[in-house]
Every structure is written in structure tokens, then in C-alpha cells.
Amino acid sequence: MHVQGNTIDFDTARLKLDQSAKNAGARRKVAKRGSQFEAVQQQLLHSLQTTLEVDQVLNLFHKGLQELLQVDALEYRHNAEPAVVQVGQPAVHRCSYRISHAGNYLGELQFSRQQRFAENELLAIETLLGTLLFPLRNALMYREALRNALNDSLTGTSNRLALNQNLERDIRQSHRSQQPLSLLVLDIDHFKQVNDRFGHAYGDAALKAVVNCVTESLRSVDGLYRLGGEEFVVLLNSTTLDAARMVAERIRKSVENMQFELDGQPIPLTVSIGLSTLHAEDDANSLINRGDQLMYDAKRQGRNRVRVES
Numbered sequence: 001m002h003v004q005g006n007t008i009d010f011d012t013a014r015l016k017l018d019q020s021a022k023n024a025g026a027r028r029k030v031a032k033r034g035s036q037f038e039a040v041q042q043q044l045l046h047s048l049q050t051t052l053e054v055d056q057v058l059n060l061f062h063k064g065l066q067e068l069l070q071v072d073a074l075e076y077r078h079n080a081e082p083a084v085v086q087v088g089q090p091a092v093h094r095c096s097y098r099i100s101h102a103g104n105y106l107g108e109l110q111f112s113r114q115q116r117f118a119e120n121e122l123l124a125i126e127t128l129l130g131t132l133l134f135p136l137r138n139a140l141m142y143r144e145a146l147r148n149a150l151n152d153s154l155t156g157t158s159n160r161l162a163l164n165q166n167l168e169r170d171i172r173q174s175h176r177s178q179q180p181l182s183l184l185v186l187d188i189d190h191f192k193q194v195n196d197r198f199g200h201a202y203g204d205a206a207l208k209a210v211v212n213c214v215t216e217s218l219r220s221v222d223g224l225y226r227l228g229g230e231e232f233v234v235l236l237n238s239t240t241l242d243a244a245r246m247v248a249e250r251i252r253k254s255v256e257n258m259q260f261e262l263d264g265q266p267i268p269l270t271v272s273i274g275l276s277t278l279h280a281e282d283d284a285n286s287l288i289n290r291g292d293q294l295m296y297d298a299k300r301q302g303r304n305r306v307r308v309e310s
């Protein structure tokens with residue numbers, strides 16, 4: 001395996017092109033194919049403006065690069081993101097670049113193929129990377145803005161806006177595929193007392209502890225959304241009423257058994273849960289409203305319980 005490493009910064013890349021005597025021969029080779037290179041560069045400058053999706057930006061870049069040289073695969077990773085974007089099938093010869101712009105880390109890119117990269121080819125890649133920097137930076141900023149718009153900043157769960165988007169989509173999908181869908185409305189009991197006794201900051205800590213506890217009781221495909229205050233929705237796709245009842249009961253018990261302490265003092269926390277399941281005539285509002293009513297029934301009946309639609 002051969003890895004050719006590099007750290008590239010837009011400004012220093014330019015400098016490298018202008019000043020590197022070592023690369024003079026390689027530069028001449030690139031220059032010979034100058035008009036083709038410039039055409040691809042122009043085309044990329046244009047096409048990369050057309051999307052704000054990171055995956056699409058990288059796909060377009062790979063496509064443009066392939067018009068100049070054979071590159072089997074491109075792999076992109078970012079240390080703040082768990083997912084790796086991969087275009088094509090990785091091969092043994094690789095060159096990698098840490099991408100940054102004006103000191104801002106934009107991720108790492110690795111190109112690979114069956115043959116070793118020649119000096120002039122590396123120079124072409126490095127020069128073309130200049131066209132990628134702004135579109136990639138914009139796409140990352142867009143992704144971050146979307147994430148902030150759809151997440152609750154205190155607990156890290158998805159928020160009401162995300163629920164509206166996902167629930168509409170999942171209900172359409174369930175109606176089409178005739179798959180079950182169930183929903184839990186969950187509210188922390190007597191939460192005002194936690195705030196009143198220990199202060200808002202401790203209330204925030206209690207909210208986060210409940211969220212962690214609920215998250216641990218769920219599958220990764222289930223969605224947890226904060227509706228506001230101490231009220232949450234759990235969206236259970238492909239889940240029947242009976243299966244959802246077990247999930248709800250598991251959540252209820254694990255919150256009840258959670259050892260939450262403030263300054264060494266144990267704070268008992270419990271939740272009341274309403275469970276509704278999708279019917280043919282349901283839309284997002286009717287499904288949530290039923291879950292909400294059932295949650296209030298659970299409160300009226302003494303709290304720390306699950307109420308299921310009959």
C-alpha cells in the first residue's frame with residue numbers, strides 16, 4: 001500500500017504552485033494539457049455552486065477530476081462527523097490531504113487508484129482542490145445550520161420542527177406500506193418542583209439525565225424529539241401498539257430506577273407516557289393529540305404510568 005500524504009491550505013497551495021522549483025517539470029506537463037485543465041476547472045467552479053449537499057459536492061468534484069486523470073475512489077472524513085463519504089471503490093495507491101481554509105479545518109480527503117500517482121497528477125489534484133474549498137466550506141456550514149435548526153440546543157434531541165418534518169414523511173410511508181407506526185408523548189412528573197427546589201440549572205441537568213435515560217432505552221432508529229419544556233415525543237416506526245407498550249414501559253421503569261443525584265442528594269424522577277398508534281384516518285396532528293390526551297390521563301391517574309389507547 002502506498003500513501004502519499006499532504007496538508008493543503010488554499011493559500012499555500014497557490015504559493016507552492018508559484019514557487020516550487022522542484023515541481024517545474026510537473027508544472028510543464030500540466031501546462032501542456034492546460035486548456036483541458038482550465039476547461040475542467042471552469043466547469044467545476046460552475047457545477048460546485050449548484051449544490052449545498054456535502055455528498056453531491058464531493059461527487060461532482062470526483063467526476064470533474066476523472067476527466068483529467070484516473071481516480072478510482074475519493075474518501076472524505078471530518079473529525080466532528082461519524083459518517084465517511086465514499087465515492088467509488090478504494091484502491092491501493094493513495095494520496096491524502098488535510099483540507100483547511102484560513103485556519104478552519106474542513107476535513108480530510110483521500111484519493112486512491114491502482115497505479116501510483118505521478119508528480120504532475122498530484123499537482124493537478126492540488127490545483128483543482130482550490131475549486132473545492134469554498135463549495136465544501138459552504139456545504140459544511142449549511143449542514144451545521146440545518147442541524148442547529150432541527151436540534152434542541154439544551155438536550156441535543158431533535159426539536160418540534162424536525163418532528164413535524166419526519167412525522168409527516170413517516171405517516172405517508174406507513175400508510176403506503178401498511179406498516180404500523182406508534183408514538184409516545186412523554187412528560188416529566190412534577191418537574192416544576194425540581195426547578196423550584198434546586199434552581200433552573202439543576203432542572204436543566206435533570207432534563208438531560210432523563211433524555212440520556214430515554215435514549216438508552218431506544219433503538220438507534222427510533223426518534224426522540226423535544227416538543228418544549230419537559231415534554232417529549234418518541235417516534236416508533238414499524239412498531240405495533242403491543243411492541244410500543246413494551247418500549248414505553250421500559251422507558252418508564254428506567255427513568256424511575258435512574259439514580260439521579262444533586263449535590264449528593266437523590267432526586268426521584270418519573271415520567272407519564274401516552275401511547276397512540278396510527279390509524280388509516282390519522283394525520284400528524286390527530287396522532288400527537290391522542291398521545292397527548294393519553295399522557296394527561298396518565299397524569300390524572302397518579303403519574304409514573306403509561307396510558308395506551310383502547
Ligand SMILES: Nc1nc2c(ncn2[C@@H]2O[C@H](COP(=O)(O)OP(=O)(O)OP(=O)(O)O)[C@@H](O)[C@H]2O)c(=O)[nH]1
Nearest residue numbers: 187188189190191192193195200203204229230299
Ligand atoms: N430547568 C428547566 N426547566 C424548564 C425548561 N422548560 C420548561 N421548564 C419548566 O418545567 C416546569 C413545568 O411545570 P408544569 O407544566 O407545571 O408541570 P410539572 O411541574 O412537571 O407537573 P406535571 O406535568 O403536572 O407533573 C416549569 O417549571 C417550567 O419552567 C427548561 O428548559 N429547563
